[in-house]
Amino acid sequence: xxxxxxxDALRDAMYxxxxxxxxxxxxxxxxxxxxxxxxxxxxxxERFGERRVVDAPIAEGGFAGLGIGAAMVGxxxxxxxxxxxxxxxxxxQIVSNASKIFQMSGxxxxxxxVFRGPNGAARQVAAQHSHSVDGLYAHFPxxxxxxxxxxxxxxxLLKTAIRNEPNPVIFLEGETLxxxxxxxxxxxxxxxxxxxxxxxxxxxxxxxxWGRCYYEALSAAELMAEQGIECEVIDxxxxxxxxxxxxxxxxxxxxxxxxxxxxxxxxxxGAEIVDxxxxxxxxxxxxxxxxxxxxxxxxxxxxxxxxxxxxxxERVVEAIQAVTYTKS
Amino acid sequence: MAKLIGxxxxxxxxxxxxxxxxxxxxxxxxDIDDLLAEVETDKATMEFRSFDKGTLLKILADEGATxxxxxxxxxxxxxxxxxxxxxxxxxxxxxxxxxxKDKGTAPDEAGASTPAKPKADSxxxxxxxxxxxxxxxxxxxxxxxxxxxxxxxxxxxxxDLRTVDGSGPGxxxxxxxxxxxxxxxxxxxKGGASSAGAELDAAGLALPRVEKASQMRKVIARxxxxxxxxxxxxxxxxxxxxxxxxxxxxxxxAEAGKAGGKVSYNDLVVKAAxxxxxxxxxxxxxxxxxELHFHQRIDISVAVAVPDGLVTPVVRDADRxxxxxxxxxxxxxxxxxxxxxxxxxEMQNGTFSVSNLGMFGIQNFQxxxxxxxxxxxxxxxxxxxxxxxxxxxxxxxxxxxTLSCDHRIVDxxxxxxxxSVLRGLLEAPLTMLL
Numbered sequence: 065x066x067x068x069x070x071x072d073a074l075r076d077a078m079y080x081x082x083x084x085x086x087x088x089x090x091x092x093x094x095x096x097x098x099x100x101x102x103x104x105x106x107x108x109x110e111r112f113g114e115r116r117v118v119d120a121p122i123a124e125g126g127f128a129g130l131g132i133g134a135a136m137v138g139x140x141x142x143x144x145x146x147x148x149x150x151x152x153x154x155x156x157q158i159v160s161n162a163s164k165i166f167q168m169s170g171x172x173x174x175x176x177x178v179f180r181g182p183n184g185a186a187r188q189v190a191a192q193h194s195h196s197v198d199g200l201y202a203h204f205p206x207x208x209x210x211x212x213x214x215x216x217x218x219x220x221l222l223k224t225a226i227r228n229e230p231n232p233v234i235f236l237e238g239e240t241l242x243x244x245x246x247x248x249x250x251x252x253x254x255x256x257x258x259x260x261x262x263x264x265x266x267x268x269x270x271x272x273x274w275g276r277c278y279y280e281a282l283s284a285a286e287l288m289a290e291q292g293i294e295c296e297v298i299d300x301x302x303x304x305x306x307x308x309x310x311x312x313x314x315x316x317x318x319x320x321x322x323x324x325x326x327x328x329x330x331x332x333x334g335a336e337i338v339d340x341x342x343x344x345x346x347x348x349x350x351x352x353x354x355x356x357x358x359x360x361x362x363x364x365x366x367x368x369x370x371x372x373x374x375x376x377x378e379r380v381v382e383a384i385q386a387v388t389y390t391k392s
Numbered sequence: 393m394a395k396l397i398g399x400x401x402x403x404x405x406x407x408x409x410x411x412x413x414x415x416x417x418x419x420x421x422x423d424i425d426d427l428l429a430e431v432e433t434d435k436a437t438m439e440f441r442s443f444d445k446g447t448l449l450k451i452l453a454d455e456g457a458t459x460x461x462x463x464x465x466x467x468x469x470x471x472x473x474x475x476x477x478x479x480x481x482x483x484x485x486x487x488x489x490x491x492x493k494d495k496g497t498a499p500d501e502a503g504a505s506t507p508a509k510p511k512a513d514s515x516x517x518x519x520x521x522x523x524x525x526x527x528x529x530x531x532x533x534x535x536x537x538x539x540x541x542x543x544x545x546x547x548x549x550x551x552d553l554r555t556v557d558g559s560g561p562g563x564x565x566x567x568x569x570x571x572x573x574x575x576x577x578x579x580x581x582k583g584g585a586s587s588a589g590a591e592l593d594a595a596g597l598a599l600p601r602v603e604k605a606s607q608m609r610k611v612i613a614r615x616x617x618x619x620x621x622x623x624x625x626x627x628x629x630x631x632x633x634x635x636x637x638x639x640x641x642x643x644x645x646a647e648a649g650k651a652g653g654k655v656s657y658n659d660l661v662v663k664a665a666x667x668x669x670x671x672x673x674x675x676x677x678x679x680x681x682x683e684l685h686f687h688q689r690i691d692i693s694v695a696v697a698v699p700d701g702l703v704t705p706v707v708r709d710a711d712r713x714x715x716x717x718x719x720x721x722x723x724x725x726x727x728x729x730x731x732x733x734x735x736x737x738e739m740q741n742g743t744f745s746v747s748n749l750g751m752f753g754i755q756n757f758q759x760x761x762x763x764x765x766x767x768x769x770x771x772x773x774x775x776x777x778x779x780x781x782x783x784x785x786x787x788x789x790x791x792x793x794t795l796s797c798d799h800r801i802v803d804x805x806x807x808x809x810x811x812s813v814l815r816g817l818l819e820a821p822l823t824m825l826l
Contacts, residue, residue: 319541319567347544350567351560389560389568 065216065247073215073248074104074180074237077222078142080251082112085140088226091118091127092144092181101146102182102242128154128179132162132232135177140226145181148197148236162232163206174230180222182239183211184276184326185363185374194363194370198275198325199332201234202303208257209303211236213278215246217301220255227254238276258305262314266294269388270314272337273324274299277356277375281324284380293388303333311337312344319350320387324380329357354383394449394469396478398462402431402438403736405615409433410458410607411465416448422468429465434611435703436734444468449475452482454535458607538565545570552604608701619763624799627758628807632815634774634789640821648716657791658694658748659719660821661771665746666690666710667824668814675810676743678764679800685764693742693762694722696729703729704762706742750774756792766801769814770794791818 068076082088089112094101096109096119109117120127124145131141145151151158158179165175185194202209210225210233212218218237225233238244249255263278264285273281278299285295296314300307315321321341323334334355341353359373385391399409410432416422422442429440446468453465464482467475536553538546542565546553551570558565591599605613637660644655669676669690678685690711693704705725707718728734744766747759750773759770772792779788793814797807817824 346540348541350539350541389566 065249067245068215068219068248069242070212070215070218070238070244070246071102071104071242072106073219073246074222075106075108076248077219077226078105079108079111081223081226082108082116084251085227086116087138088140088142089116089118089134090142090144091120091131093120093122093146095119095144100144102239104237104242105144124150124154125157128157129161131177131179132157132165132175135162135175135232136165136173140176140178142178142180142226145179147186147193147239148181148183149193149195151179151181151197152195158201158207158232158234159204163204166230167206171230175232176229177232178222178225178228178235179232180225180235181237182242183236184238184240185358185370186239188365188367188370190365191362196275196325196327196358197234198236198303199327199334202333202336203331206231207234207304208232209234209236210257210301211275211303212301213238213241213273213275213299215244216248216253217255217261217299219248220253221257221301224254224257228257236275240276255301257302258307259302260298260300260307260310262296262298262310264295264297266296266318268294268318269296269320269322269384270311270318271295271297271322271324271380271384272300272311273297274301274303275326277324277326280375280377280380281322283377284384287377287381288384291390293384293390295384306333306337306340308337308340308344311341315341315345316348319348321349321353322356322380322383322387323353324356324375324383326358326375329355329360332357351387351389354387356380356383394446394467394473394475394478395444396452396464396482397428397442397444397466397468399431399453399459399465400440401461402440403433403435404740405435405611406433406461406736408458408460408607409438411453411455412437413455414451418448418451420448422446422448432607432732433736434607435736435739437732438736442468447471449473450479452479457535536565537563539567541567542570555602555604606700608698608703612701615763616760619761623761623763625758625761625796626799626804626807627794627796628804628811629756629792629794630811630815632791632793633779633819634791637791637818637821638774638789644715648719651716653716653719655715655719657750657774658746658771659715659722661748661769661793661818662692662694662707662710662718662722662746663713663715664814664817664821664824665744665769666692666713667817668810669744670711671813672806672810674806675767675797675802677766677801678743679766679798680764684801687743689743691741691743693739693745693765694725695745695747695759696726698729698732703734703739704742704745705729705734705738706740745769746771750791756794758794759796761796761798763798766798767807767810768796770796793818 078090090105090108095105096114096117099106105117128143131143134141162175162177165173183198184196198209198211201207208231210221212221222235225235263282271281271285281297285297288295296318298310298314323337325334334357338353338355356375356379358375361373363373364370402409412430412432414429415427422445424442424445426442427439428442431438431440447470448466449469450467453459459465467478537558538553553565556565556569559569560566593599641655641657641660648655673686676687676690689709692707692710694707695702695704707721710718725738742765745762745768747768748771749757750771753773755772757770759768761768774789774791777788777790778785795807795811
């Protein structure tokens, strides 16, 4: 297996899928001549030309809608948002059109569009540009929400997303993960939606985490292992569909669960998992399920305050200690 | 108008009952005589039926709660009735059963009239449920705090969580607390080998396996202690020639068999005891302080062993029943006893008891009187024995009978007279017909 950055893994996924299927095209701000705001589309313009790598004006509502329309008539668009914060300008297109059309057309018109871009806080981009939108988009039936944490998952899941029919995919990348290196699969190593990955096996507590938080969870698991607490770290990888079977199986083994996510704590995927787990695995639980998310605030600009808002390894450790009753 | 529903006294000896199962849920319509819940009393699991019509507005007692009679368990009224005052009244005025009090979970007066505080933030000291009662409403109502996993394990292992100290927040029982007393599974210790994993005391000796006493066990302990402490027992034993009884039974069963029945020695003894009580009625009596009660009915309590202990269902008017009827009645009652379906009225107001351990090969034993009855007959095994008949040793059948008498009402001569009448009846069974 090749070792690649998360960024290059995404680029290769698009490259290979564009080679494979001429209906696939990429559109977004700075995806062509600038090679992508985060250099994810490096080299695509040279290889596929301006018809299939399209620089869009700064008008997300417009090019998101264009992507939806293109998908409705048979193309396979990849729409890049420079960051997901800007998708709010295209929210109506995504929610009212993309997620609904297949169902509202009685299954006649598929909308196989992929919306992708970096999600979550970078460093000090303040309240309006630090959103984690996973909880928001996972709310809507008709959208599939994918959030890879490793280069391998990024490549395998993006390829699945591009080939996916009939509903649109919300593909959430990590701005702070683009430089992360890891082994990635080949051209046909697709990763199915709805299949969680166990990142670390353990017997004492299940830690569910995705995106950037997956690494906070792994670090916390390392620290807890020194105290004799073995964490099972699970990355669901797709939040819709959600691999509840894997989570229930793990919680039935460990009897305790902590969920770590970057999105805001009110509602969202974390709360959804708590709800489903407490019903599916009620008799297995030895402690209330704990959640670690961003604090319920607009993100402050100040670096020290930003750190206080985001889920940290320390907060994950505290939650694990609480559910394992090991807090000193 | 909503009203508080108290736990009914479902048997005269019930001084606490355990709410086994609610059969109605909050919001359900309730009609008069509808089954509300099942309650385990000292002797049986009873039906708790409604005297009221309306809607079950609130359930105040959790399943598994042990409560004194009249303790508020529910509120019934019309939909929309304001029940806050009643709930507050129930919380303030509830009378927890004695063992609930022992655990230091007195009702929380302050909490009764104010909304419950969130439990999660309770900073109560671990294991100190007294301290917790001020902050933690669920500890205050006598409920055991336990994780769902612990509740499931307790169900599987038959553990009573009230006996487990919780080390979690607010005294919550968590899995770790069960692991530390994992040996308390009922079937764990079998012989010496199992002591290997048992907890040890300070001297290095294995600690006993602790089990919570069932309602029935508590009643047995209380009533028999009362009996032995308050009733002056004396005992009279005879060994009867059971040869005629054996022949009589064979004849009887040859006929009874055609009707699909079978009469046991015990059935015959019960019948004979009943007839003997009719002939010596002063033994069919109870001492009641300033009064002596001579019973007009001859109702024989028959001791029946059940998995948890024993019960004494009553064969009414045993003197007037045929032996086959007695046989059927005892079978039916024993079956109900084992299924815990005996109703209190089927276990109360016996006038005399018969207890038989013959099937275990016991030759003779002295039974403890079941107050307020005046006596109990202990029946031993039918046995083959060499007997002297007309100066010669021949094979014979013998059966040992011991009468325990309450000396306050049955004196020695009276007991002896009754026992000799009984002996006469059993040695010449046909005379029962006289």
